[in-house]
Amino acid sequence: AAALAHREAAAASGAGAAPGIAGGQAAVAPHGNSYVGVQPVQAQPVQAQPVQAQPQPLLPWPTYPDGRPLPVAPNGQPDFSALGR
Numbered sequence: 001a002a003a004l005a006h007r008e009a010a011a012a013s014g015a016g017a018a019p020g021i022a023g024g025q026a027a028v029a030p031h032g033n034s035y036v037g038v039q040p041v042q043a044q045p046v047q048a049q050p051v052q053a054q055p056q057p058l059l060p061w062p063t064y065p066d067g068r069p070l071p072v073a074p075n076g077q078p079d080f081s082a083l084g085r
Contacts, residue, residue, distance in 0.1 A: 073079040
C-alpha cells in the first residue's frame with residue numbers, strides 16, 4: 001500500500017517527467033522511441049495525374065519475300081500460315 005501511495009504521489013507531482021512534458025506523461029512511440037520535441041506531420045493528399053496514353057505506332061504489314069502483303073486472317077491479323085504454303 002505504501003508503494004502504491006508513493007507512485008501516486010510521484011505521478012501527481014510530475015516527478016520523473018520528461019523535459020517539456022507536463023504531468024509525467026511522456027509521449028512514447030509503439031516501438032519505444034520518444035516523440036519529445038517532434039511535431040506531427042500532416043499527410044498531403046496526392047493528386048493523381050491523368051496518364052496520357054501514347055498510341056503505339058502501327059507496325060508495317062508483313063510481306064512475302066517478294067514484297068507482296070500477307071493475306072488477312074479471319075481475326076484481322078496477318079495470316080502467317082500463308083508463308084509456309
